[in-house]
Amino acid sequence: MKKLRINSGEWLFGLSGRVTFLISAILILFVCFVDKFHGGKAWIPSYTQHILVTCLLSALLALGLNFISGYLGQTSLGHAAFYGIGAYTTAVLLTYTGLNFWLSIFVGMLMSMLLAIPLAAASLRVKGQFLVVITYAFCEIFRYIAINVPVLGGTGGMAGLKAPEVFGVRITKLAATNKGGYMILLFLLVSVAAFFSWRVQRSRVGYAFAAIREDEIAAEAMGINVKYYKTLAMVISAAICSIAGSIQAAFATMVSPELFSSTKSIQIFSMVVIGGRMSIKGMILGGSLMTILPEVFHSVKDMAGLSFDPWNILYGLLLVVMMRVRPQGIWGRKEKDEG
Amino acid sequence: MLLETHKVTKAFGGLKANSEIDFHIDEGEIVAIIGPNGSGKTTFYNVITGISSATSGQVVFKGKDITHMHPEKITELGMARTFQNIRLFGNLTVAENIVIARHCRRHTGIWDAVVNSKRQRDEIATNEEFVKKCLDYVGIYDKKDWIAKNLPYGMQRRLEIARVLATEPSLILLDEPAAGMNPHEKDELVEIILRLKSDNYSIILIEHAMRMVMNIAERVVVFDHGQKIAEGKPEEVKNDPVVIESYLGKGASGNGTA
C-alpha cells in the first residue's frame, strides 16, 4: 500500500514517525529536566510549561475529534461532553472512592464510550445543521447535570483532587517543576493516539471511514456497515477525548461545569478545522496553535494596555478566512489534481 | 435461479414506482431491463440491493430471502451494482476505490491495524493484487494513482465496474452504464460487458439505448409506469406492439439517453 496517497507527508519535515517521536521526546525531556541541572533562574518558566501541557491536552482532544470531524467528515460541536465526562468521572472516583487515578481513566473512557453510542445512534440519519444541534444539545445535557447534581459540586465543581502517583512518586515531583510529569505523560498519550490514528487510517477500518465520508450510499453498496462504523468512530473519538478530560482533572486538581461549555466544544472543532482534517500532525500543530495564539494575544493586550482582547476578534476572523481560503486546514492535504 | 422477485412493489406515497414485479435471472444470464424515464428501473435496483426496501413482495437471492436484508449483507452475498449517476469515492485515488470495495471480503479490525498483524499484511498484499486485476479488467490500471473524480467520464464509469468486480460478485447490476458515453466509449463498454459474460458473471443491465441491448442481452424485460409490461428475446420484444406503443412510441428513435 506504500504507493497510496494517504500515507505520505504525515510527519514533520518528511521524517518518519519514529524519528519525529524520538526528536520530540528528547525536546520534551529537555524541557522537563534542564532546570534540575543548573542552579540559576529557571530557563523554562512555569507559565511556559503550563502552556505546553495545555498544548498537549489540546492535541489529544483534536486527535480524538479527528475520528468524527476528520475521517468521517462530520461536524460535532459537542465533544467537550466526553472531555467533561472523563474529568468528572475521575474527580468523582478520586473524591468518593479513593480509586487509583490510572484506573479512573479507564472507567472514564468506558463511561464516555457507552454514552457515545446513543449520540452516534441519534446522529445516524442526520447531517449538517441537524447534526450540529444534536451534538450541541448532547453536551448541554451534561453541563446541566454537572450544575444540578449536588454530589458533582454544582456550579463550583469539585476541587482538591490529589495528584496521581507513578510507582509511588507523585507525578508533580517527577521533573524539575510540578508540570513536568504531566508533560511527559501527555506526550506519551499524544504519541500513542497519533500512532493509533496513523495505523487505523490506512487500514480496512480507516478506508471504511473514508468511504462513508465520501458517499454513504456507495459505501453501503460496497458492503460497508455504515451504522457500525459511524458508531465505532464516535466511540473511539469519545475514548480519546475522555482521557484528555481525566488528565485535565488531575492537572487542574479540580473540575467545573465549564468543562462542558460550548466554547470548549467549538475550540476543539476549530483546532481540527484549522490544523487540517485528517492530518495527524495537523491535529497536534492545530491544537498547539489554538492554545498558544490566545496566550500571545492576551499578553499583547496586557502590554499594549488594550481594553479588549484582540484574540476574540481574530479567532472569528481566522476561522472565516480559513474556511474561505484554505478549507482543508493548514496542514490538511489538498485534494491534489494528478490528472 | 440466481435471483427471483415475487410481486415486488415499492410505493412512494401514492406513487407505485414498482408494482408487483415478478422477475428472475439465471446463473450466467444477461438480462436487460428497458423502459422509458421514470418507469421504475432504478427503483427496482434499489429494492433488490437493499438500499430501499420493498413495500411488499419478496426478493430471493441464491435461495435466501433478502427482502429486508441490509445492503452491505447483500453485497457480501454476492450482488453488486453501479449507479446511474456515478457514485465513486471521488476524492480518493482510483486504487483506493478498489481497496474499499474489498471491505466485504476481508475481516481485519482495529486491532489488526494497530499491531500490523499477519492478517493485515496479507490483506494489503491481496488488495494490491485486486487493484491490479480489477483495473486491468477495465483497462485503467495506469490511472491507479489518479484522484477518481479527475478521471474522464467514460473511465469513471469503468472504475465503477472495476469496483464492483473487487467485491467478487456473482450478480452484477449495471444502471445505464453507457449514459453520457461517446460511441467509441460505448463500444469499449460493450466489449467489457461481453467479457464479463464470458467470464460467467450474471448481469442485469438497465439501458435506454435499444440498440446496445439488442446486441448483448439474451432476454429483455420492459418496464412502464412501474409495471413489467413485456418480457422475451430481444427480437420478440422489439416487435411487441405493447412495447412499441408504450416505449418506442414515446422514445421515438430508441436511442435516447438519460
Ligand SMILES: Nc1ncnc2c1ncn2[C@@H]1O[C@H](COP(=O)(O)OP(=O)(O)OP(=O)(O)O)[C@@H](O)[C@H]1O
Ligand atoms: N426516493 C424517491 N421518492 C419519491 N419518488 C421517487 C423516489 N425515487 C424514485 N421516485 C419516483 O419513482 C419513479 C421511478 O423512478 P426511477 O428512478 O426508478 O425511474 P427509472 O426507470 O430509473 O428512470 P430513468 O430512466 O430516468 O433513470 C419516478 O416517478 C420517480 O420520480
Ligand SMILES: [Mg+2]
Ligand atoms: Mg434510472
